[in-house]
Amino acid sequence: MNRDGEGTALEAVGLGKRYRRRRGPVLQDCSFHLPAGRICALVGPNGTGKSTLLALAAGLIRPTEGTLKVLGTTPARARERFAYVAQAKPLPPQLTVAATLRLGAELNRARWDREAAERIAYGPVYANPYADPYGEESGSAYGDMHGEAAADPVPGVGPGVGPNLVPGVVREGGLHPRDRIRSLSGGQRTRVALALAFGKRPELMLLDEPMADLDPLARRELLGALLGEAAEHGTTIVMSSHVVAELEGVCDHLFLMGGGRIRLGGDPEQLLAAHTLLTGPARDLSGHTVVESHGTGRQLTALIRTDGPNSPPTDGWETAAPSLEELLLAHLRNPEAPDLFTEETGGTGTADMTDVTDVTDVTGEENARP
């Protein structure tokens, strides 16, 4: 089992993927490194290769160039140790929920955790009749859900009563074993797909837009379950999303995709600390790494990196810390901003800038928007 700071979950070197029927590569010269034990958000606009990257990591497609190591080996060799949930949450429509979980058990005979899978599919009360393994131990949202469940018990569902014994009683959000997959909503299918992932007890979860179809309650419950899994077992979690806010505050690692590669990578707090939002009278910003600047008349607002020789500037600028969303949107609007990777090397290490040799010193005027 991977622990924080030990091992590498994903390592890409010069990764490229080109589809035959598509102009231009989806991924190009993509290199990054994800330490094991992180909860990583993979964000970026639609069509920037998030799904392609996850499918490559899951060994479903082959890269056209470069290499991608998963848990220190090839995706095919790591197959038993990671779980993958595709964006469309494909499940055999003719099966029931119970049969789908049996399928997970049969296809993962060496490592199936039935209880973990059923807890996700049927909700906490159903599948956890005897014990409360997550209990009070964590302050995660999962624990909160348990609190709610305990405070508001489903009538007739006492300890030791399995889901099959209580026909017609379904916990909010939870599924019934005999529900057919084809009758489920998108969010409910997500729940089943995640249940398969949990049942596998993987070292790494690759989740493509796992939260997209979920209602806020289910999102809270399942995010909490993911955090609980990561906390308890050191599971590395990679979740893609095109909604930045969805994963803010959840992840301790962030990859921003754009232009077929990872443009920002690292701890979100360190990424934020490496940027400053400046407001002040319009003037020359050369000497700073400007991600984005726009001004109205004499007033200029700019997002700069705090890595320059004379950063952060003090001369008459109002400085502010950008929000994560501002930071990411600024990079998305400005594809020419240099890539940035922060690497935690223990403690409160300073941002380790890479790939700043070709810094385009964008001046305020050049990048100003009228």
Add this chain to the structure above:
Amino acid sequence: MNTGPSLNTGPSLNSGLSLRTGLSLRTGLPWTVLRLHRAALIVWGAFLLAALGTLVWQVEVTADSVREGMSACARTGGLCRRQAVIHYGGGISWASTLVYYSFFAVAAFAGGALVGRELENGTAELAWTQSVSPTSWLAAKLAVPALLLVAGGTVFVLVFRWAWAADRDLMGDDWTFNDVFAARGPALVAYGLCGLGVGALAGVVLRRSLPAVGVACAGMYVVNHNLEEHRGDLWPTAANGLHPESHYWPMHLVETGVVLGVAVVATGAAFFVLRRRTG
């Protein structure tokens, strides 16, 4: 009688099922294949039982009443006899014709539900990201139906040989009829396996259900039509330029070999394409 053909359909077929799971159909991948395609299994089983039941019924029950009817119309002669023959032989030849050409259904099933649809809707990838490699997945997907086709086909061939030989005087066909020629030996099983392989290849290559069904059936039509057209060329004719009935087995076995060859090539190509595409 002919478990040989199933073992000839590619080396990877064996490793997927018999070695890894000890031939247990109730766990692991075999269970998954049977559970996912339960409806198809039920339909196929019902079809096979109906065909076998028809043969037994015709021989054991209908034959006697037809004979009684024929003796009753002994004086009216030709037309009456012909109706009796149609009544008796019709049921048997329907059974053999439907079972013989069921390789089209097998090809459609393999290209569609078994492989093409799963690649189309992503459930194949669901399996591949459990602890199952694409190769073992395809091996199990082919091995389980192949075993059933061999077992079911063998039983049908044996019962058909018995039913066809039982009352020759009541039947108007002979050994050269297309369905009779195929259904009296292993070619029937070979065609089923060929449909499976060709369907799997179409499904893997096209990755979409409907086109794969069409292409698989078209491919099987080409194979079958050409062989039916050239059955006479599969073995040298006798001095009079014709085939005596003693040529049945050589001709039949050559055709079986050709069909199994196509099955092996198609299955191997399906594995090759799948391996090349996935990691």
